[in-house]
Amino acid sequence: MPLANFIRYVRLWLALARFALLNEMAFRGNFLLKVFVEVLWLTILLLFYDVIYSKTDTIQGWDRHQYQFFIGCYFAVEGMIETLFLENCQDFSHQVRTGKLDTVLLQPIDEQFLITMRRVDWSTVPNVLMGAGVMIYALRQSPAVEIGLGQIVLFLVAFGCAILLAYSFLLMLTSSAVWMVRNQSLMELWWLFSSLMRYPREVFQNSWAWPIGRVFTFVLPVMLTISVPAEIMVRPIYRWEYAWWLVIATAMMLAFSRWFFRRALRRYRSASS
Amino acid sequence: MNTQIAPASPVASTSRSVYRSLRKYFNIFRIALVERLAYRSDFILSSALRLLPMLTTILLWTSVYVGSGQSELSGFRLAEMIAYLLLVHISRMFSSMPGLANNIALDIREGNLKKYLLQPLDMLSYLIVYRVAHKIAYIVTSFVPYAILFFLCRHYFDHLPDVTTWVAYGVSLILAFFVGFYFEACIGMAGFWLLEVTSLLYIVNTLNYFVSGHMFPLDLLPEPWADLLKCLPFQYMAYFPAAVFLGKVEGEALWRGLLAEAGWAIVLVLTARGLFRLGLRRYSAFGG
Numbered sequence: 001m002p003l004a005n006f007i008r009y010v011r012l013w014l015a016l017a018r019f020a021l022l023n024e025m026a027f028r029g030n031f032l033l034k035v036f037v038e039v040l041w042l043t044i045l046l047l048f049y050d051v052i053y054s055k056t057d058t059i060q061g062w063d064r065h066q067y068q069f070f071i072g073c074y075f076a077v078e079g080m081i082e083t084l085f086l087e088n089c090q091d092f093s094h095q096v097r098t099g100k101l102d103t104v105l106l107q108p109i110d111e112q113f114l115i116t117m118r119r120v121d122w123s124t125v126p127n128v129l130m131g132a133g134v135m136i137y138a139l140r141q142s143p144a145v146e147i148g149l150g151q152i153v154l155f156l157v158a159f160g161c162a163i164l165l166a167y168s169f170l171l172m173l174t175s176s177a178v179w180m181v182r183n184q185s186l187m188e189l190w191w192l193f194s195s196l197m198r199y200p201r202e203v204f205q206n207s208w209a210w211p212i213g214r215v216f217t218f219v220l221p222v223m224l225t226i227s228v229p230a231e232i233m234v235r236p237i238y239r240w241e242y243a244w245w246l247v248i249a250t251a252m253m254l255a256f257s258r259w260f261f262r263r264a265l266r267r268y269r270s271a272s273s
Numbered sequence: 274m275n276t277q278i279a280p281a282s283p284v285a286s287t288s289r290s291v292y293r294s295l296r297k298y299f300n301i302f303r304i305a306l307v308e309r310l311a312y313r314s315d316f317i318l319s320s321a322l323r324l325l326p327m328l329t330t331i332l333l334w335t336s337v338y339v340g341s342g343q344s345e346l347s348g349f350r351l352a353e354m355i356a357y358l359l360l361v362h363i364s365r366m367f368s369s370m371p372g373l374a375n376n377i378a379l380d381i382r383e384g385n386l387k388k389y390l391l392q393p394l395d396m397l398s399y400l401i402v403y404r405v406a407h408k409i410a411y412i413v414t415s416f417v418p419y420a421i422l423f424f425l426c427r428h429y430f431d432h433l434p435d436v437t438t439w440v441a442y443g444v445s446l447i448l449a450f451f452v453g454f455y456f457e458a459c460i461g462m463a464g465f466w467l468l469e470v471t472s473l474l475y476i477v478n479t480l481n482y483f484v485s486g487h488m489f490p491l492d493l494l495p496e497p498w499a500d501l502l503k504c505l506p507f508q509y510m511a512y513f514p515a516a517v518f519l520g521k522v523e524g525e526a527l528w529r530g531l532l533a534e535a536g537w538a539i540v541l542v543l544t545a546r547g548l549f550r551l552g553l554r555r556y557s558a559f560g561g
Contacts, residue, residue: 059337188319192325
């Protein structure tokens with residue numbers, strides 16, 4: 001029964017999340033420090049764009065507050081990825097290298113679930129809230145934008161797609177550790193890769209980079225991740241086909257990344273005896 | 274039995290001990306080099322990914338210049354700005370020390386420090402030789418991707434510096450290595466007093482990203498801030514070498530800058546060594 005199975009996984013995840021929360025709350029000082037670092041990082045990011053917008057009024061049609069919304073959206077999506085998946089995926093290469101993956105594979109449970117969602121990192125939940133705060137602030141600062149209920153619903157759908165799309169890219173990057181015995185930090189690789197999400201896709205327009213922009217919009221559609229939800233909210237004259245493409249691309253990339261992950265597992269050769 | 278080894282002549286024994294010492298550090302260098310090259314396919318992937326942020330920053334700044342309708346922002350033309358942002362990566366190639374502080378703090382916490390105390394091996398010298406090997410391996414292996422990148426971006430470098438500037442640039446990079454190494458070593462030494470330095474390191478690195486000029490040339494900041502940040506050691510890890518290369522620091526200012534950089538390097542060497550000595554008094558060699 002697929003539904004019963006689904007409920008089983010939800011309950012399992014909730015139990016794991018509760019356990020992680022207890023763990024996190026045992027080290028409250030550490031939690032506060034981590035939150036402080038994230039606040040610092042967001043401040044630096046906003047300062048950076050403040051310096052840029054002191055020199056120009058627009059970046060490819062994005063004005064200051066529209067861009068702030070974009071940053072808020074990025075921060076919230078990234079916060080969700082870090083909360084739900086990133087730390088788990090980070091562990092994977094270590095498990096492959098040391099052969100500890102054996103234990104994971106023996107569990108009577110979906111490997112992808114166990115490897116990528118086992119631990120919830122509660123310390124990055126505030127990022128989601130901070131991102132939301134920046135988005136709300138940016139919306140209040142741009143009076144030209146009128147927001148209807150339909151738009152908010154659409155945004156939430158696109159936001160959900162953004163998380164799943166980013167997750168499927170993260171999963172593929174994680175899986176590649178089986179082929180390439182990895183000693184680089186996945187966090188760093190993810191940071192490098194996600195630079196494609198951190199800027200509006202319009203920066204690729206009208207330049208020599210146009211073909212690259214096309215590849216990352218249609219072949220590896222990572223550039224839709226933040227652009228589409230942000231555009232739905234703050235750039236009303238918007239081309240709807242990209243919203244549809246985001247939904248389709250998310251479904252396709254989720255399926256493809258799962259296939260990729262399972263192929264990678266088949267190549268796993270344990271370690272030691 | 275009371276055997277006495279005849280003392281060798283002092284000159285010969287000094288030169289032999291220098292040779293032994295050199296060979297010891299050469300072997301550390303060789304092992305670290307081999308270790309680094311064992312993970313080459315992952316290294317190639319990460320080098321390829323490393324190009325992405327450069328690509329996106331080039332596009333972002335191009336858009337900023339187009340949007341502003343000006344050809345110069347704070348004295349930087351678009352080509353200079355992009356050249357700067359590429360050169361900052363070269364600066365960071367020399368000055369960034371991933372894992373250094375954490376490993377020092379880990380050695381302190383887990384009691385592994387005794388391996389340095391029991392052997393005729395100075396910890397900071399060991400670590401710096403080890404780091405030089407990793408840096409050389411890194412620079413050699415990433416030479417091809419960087420060469421391709423700089424070749425593709427060659428039109429952003431409209432005039433190449435003269436010989437003096439090249440020499441000054443080289444010196445500023447080598448000093449950047451020392452500034453970066455000993456700065457991060459100092460943070461690692463905080464492990465004598467703090468249980469863990471990861472959070473401290475995160476805070477420092479996040480701030481450093483901004484104040485070292487890694488994100489953009491410090492000249493873009495409004496006035497008190499630009500001058501203030503240029504008084505701190507952080508600018509030498511990113512901003513200063515790149516500015517030297519672009520000829521933004523010339524004549525007397527160049528020599529004063531290099532002297533200040535060397536001064537900071539010495540201050541940080543002394544601080545790191547001092548902290549190590551102070552820390553050893555507190556050190557309890559925890560663990561079996």
